[in-house]
Amino acid sequence: MYRPDEFQRVDYLWDDAVADQLDPVERLRYRSNLLGADQRITNTGGGNTSSKVRMPEPLTGDDVEVLWVKGSGGDLRTATRSNFASLDLSRWTALETIYDRAEEKGPKTPVEDAMVEMYRHATYNLNPAASSIDTPLHACIPFRHVDHMHPVSVIAIAASEDQESLTREIFGEEVGWVPWQRPGFDLGLIMRREVERNPRLKGLVMGQHGLINWADDDRDCYELTLTLIEKAARFIEARGETGPAFGGPRYVSPDPETREKLLVRLLPRLRGMVSQKNRFIGTVHGTERVLQFVNSVDAPRLAELGTSCPDHFLRTKIKPLYVDWNPRRESFEALLEKLQAGLTRYRSDYAAYYEACKHPDSPAMRDPNPTVILIPGLGLIAWGKNKSESRVTAEFYALAIDVMRSAEAISRYQGLPRQEAFDIEYWLLEEAKLKRMPAEKELARHVVVVIGAGSGIGKATAHRVAREGAHVVCADLSAEAAQETARELIDIHGAGIGIAGTGISGCSSAIGLGVDITRRESVQTLFDQAVLAYGGIDDVIVTAGTFVTPDQGGRIPDDKWSFTYAVNVTGSYIVADEARGIWQAQGLTGSLVLTTSVNAAVAKHGSLAYDTSKAAANHLVRELAIELAPLVRVNGLAPATVVEGSSMFPRDRVISSLHKYHVPFDERESTESLREKLAGFYAQRTLTKAPITLADQAEVAYLLSTSKLSKTTGQIISVDGGLPEAFLR
């Protein structure tokens, strides 16, 4: 064992002062968080840990041995106590008897799958956390603490052609080796037999998969895990010093600026290509190591072998799509052609793999598109149903690259056998898990750009669409206000998991950006960033607008007049015009919502510039609906005065309006209370007699963006409480 100060390839984080304050289950949570915090120890969501703890049985009060083990789903780094399942080990023994009695047993037999359902009968204290399929590995190993990790350095050994002899060479008698087998009851029993055969054994390298090790003290177990990973990493470094990685470079990356420009052009095209069946959200990962791989001589051969660790494989699919394109010599058009051809071939390969490996009861074939695309000079582009999933996928392939690099340095890399990969991908238990997932939300897989998201209707709309599963690009003239809204959304909906994504592509489901819609370059930059963050856009909602208070005669200076039009009309046009290129490149349907005003339809004194600009915006909606059809629907949301939380109603405007309408008030009242008075006054002028809220407006902006109104385009929907004078005719 290494001493704490000797670790160089992993972070030693254990602190007795913290651990000693905790109860045994919290100590397990603590150990798990430490292990999960280092990607070299395990991947996001991968691996599991356990402790066997003596506790009173709630009904009888008897002292029983309870296995606390990380449950299905969740992630070690972020795990809390609620992520751990608990099983009464005295009841577990009964499960073993049932398994033993089955006529046909072993991996992939019906009893294996049936046992997973039986775990629940051994639940201790009604704990609702579901046990994972790795539970038997922890239950069967006769030591108090067990760690099962997916460390790059150990998977590299486990995915090498001569994995068994390498294991012996590196670890001697301390660590055994078991060939690849899908986790389950049988694998647990195999591991127990290994321990019984060799009581000195401290761990096992699991072929094509990872590492499992144990100890009777939890800190010892932690230190052993780190020691074994450190040993493997040191061995690989010492052995692998000969020759360049991946057979040396074949292509040279373009400079970072050119690379970014290429990605901005490419991503919407690529998103369209992979999203014909289901929309995907992208993550671009282009670290030095990833670029070294995609540019290398060996990349085409290694990419074809696919990933090894089943955890990696489930996200990255049987293999990535590698596109053989020279970033310095070949054109963008050539890249598109190669991608198109590559995708066609990939889909037919996938169908052939499905046909060759399927069983009579296999679930139907899933989306045949790749989730990982490798392009020399550009890096790795991962696709998932949401940002979190695409980030995890990118992380896993990046880890797989590290695995291949190490395995190739000491031996020859080998992927998971095709049939084994298929049996995991199409495992009936996996299918059942997918079926149990709640239905996707209305705006899941969508990227919605809300311009004006820093306050008022825009902020309320950003919240509304995020609640329906949208990824939200919050944009505002004030970058700070936009970022604040994005932060609120992440606080509510979570940052997701997965450690990957270069630059802005490492974001979560919401980002905040500054934009001035009167300047085309600013709008271009906004959309470029949105594309780099998510791979494309689906819906755009513009709530930004300006109202310049005229003088008593209703007049405003010429420059203010121009400014009103620049924001309320030209700005919306520029946004539509810049988004159009992305929509066309994707070839996917989208929607545009512009915020106009009921003032557009009512001629009155005092707001000539605003009202005429909004009338122009109404007609802009209709013209754009024709221009952007059939791909994009364009509609207008026409609010009447929303006083609540509106940046267009600062205190002095509220007071001047109250004066104008002879509404009694006290100068000392708070702005909010004055706003309420004014809103109440406006409400009385409507047919429905209730104040109009931001939520009322956000609801319509949201509905217009969804498939619920898929047959509506070129329309203006008033949200004004019912104002007969504003009825459109």
Ligand SMILES: [Zn+2]
């Ligand atoms: Zn595992």
